Amino acid sequence: MPDLSSRRLYLCVSHRDDMSSFLPAVLRGGVGIVQLREKNLDDDVRRKTAKIMIPICRDYGVPFIMNDSPELAIEVGADGVHVGQDDVDVAHCRKLLGPNAIIGLSTHSTEEFTQGLRTDATYLSAGPIVATPTKPGRAPTGISYALECQARSDRPVFVTGGVDASNIFDLAVNGLHNFVVVRALTEATDPEAVAQQITEELTRVFGS
Numbered sequence: 001m002p003d004l005s006s007r008r009l010y011l012c013v014s015h016r017d018d019m020s021s022f023l024p025a026v027l028r029g030g031v032g033i034v035q036l037r038e039k040n041l042d043d044d045v046r047r048k049t050a051k052i053m054i055p056i057c058r059d060y061g062v063p064f065i066m067n068d069s070p071e072l073a074i075e076v077g078a079d080g081v082h083v084g085q086d087d088v089d090v091a092h093c094r095k096l097l098g099p100n101a102i103i104g105l106s107t108h109s110t111e112e113f114t115q116g117l118r119t120d121a122t123y124l125s126a127g128p129i130v131a132t133p134t135k136p137g138r139a140p141t142g143i144s145y146a147l148e149c150q151a152r153s154d155r156p157v158f159v160t161g162g163v164d165a166s167n168i169f170d171l172a173v174n175g176l177h178n179f180v181v182v183r184a185l186t187e188a189t190d191p192e193a194v195a196q197q198i199t200e201e202l203t204r205v206f207g208s
Contacts, residue, residue, distance in 0.1 A: 002063070002102060004123055005156045007032030008202050009195070010180045012067075014038045015049045023053055026185050027060040029195020030202075035065040035082055035104075037182075043072060050076040063102055070096045080104070080122065085112060090119035104158070108141060113149045124153060125180060128161025147175055165197045172205040 010033040011026055013019075023034070034057055038046050050066060054077060057064040065080050066073035070093040073081040080102025081093050093103045105121040107113040108128075116124045126149040131140045140161060150157045156178045159171065164184035171179070181198065188194040 002100070002122065004033065004063075004102070005178070007063075007156075008178050008206065009033075009198060010035065010158050010178065011185055012037040012180055012182045013186055015041055015045055016186070019049060019052050020056070022191060023056045024060070025192035026195045027056065027062055029192045030199030031062065031181075031185070031195055033063050033065065035067055037067040037082075039068070043069075046072060047076055050078065054078065065102060065104065073097065073101075082106070082125075090116075090121045094120055106160075107149065108139075110145070110148065113152070117153065121155070123156040123158060123178075124149065125158045125160050126150070127159055127180075129159060130162040143171070143174065143176070150176060165194060165201060168198055169201040169204060172202060177206075 009031050011031045012035045015038050016022060034053065036046065036050055036053060038049065054064050063079040065082050066076065066078040067082050068087050070081045070088060074096060080097065082104035083093060084106040090103055090105055097103065102122045104123050104125060105116045105119060106125045107116050113124065113126065126146040128140055129143050129146055146157065146159045158178045158180045159176050160180040163171065163179045163181050168179060185191045185194055
């Protein structure tokens with residue numbers, strides 16, 4: 001399985017009309033993994049959006065992940081799939097996608113993370129560490145949960161929930177290594193500049 005530990009900034013983004021300009025901007029800014037997280041539109045829109053995104057990701061050498069559906073990931077030629085607790089299981093994804101695919105799994109509790117460690121997921125996510133509108137109804141886990149998960153894992157653990165340029169330095173200094181960013185970039189008026197700012201904060205902690 002690929003090693004994603006050095007890819008510290010992971011963008012989740014839904015369909016947007018300006019994807020062909022937005023995505024290169026955030027990749028220039030330092031985003032190292034991209035997931036198309038689209039739960040509200042049909043598969044045809046997801047296919048069309050993925051076909052815009054994948055060549056851009058390839059140009060920048062950045063993995064492209066499809067959310068929820070391993071079948072759709074295969075169809076569009078994604079590098080992998082990310083699934084949640086209520087989606088198909090990791091074993092099914094691995095069987096379909098093969099040993100070299102990236103497979104991510106969301107966790108929100110110690111029990112879920114323990115179960116996740118028993119799978120062969122490439123990486124796990126932990127959070128949301130604070131309440132976030134991208135996870136409506138999901139209670140925040142706090143930073144301690146993410147730190148606990150990271151300490152127990154031999155695979156990257158991507159922290160979710162409210163990560164932005166104002167807090168990522170403190171999160172990294174406190175011991176977290178890998179981060180999912182959503183609104184900080186998708187709602188930015190200058191997403192490239194914000195991505196660069198976040199990357200610079202990470203560089204202060206981890207070096208280049």
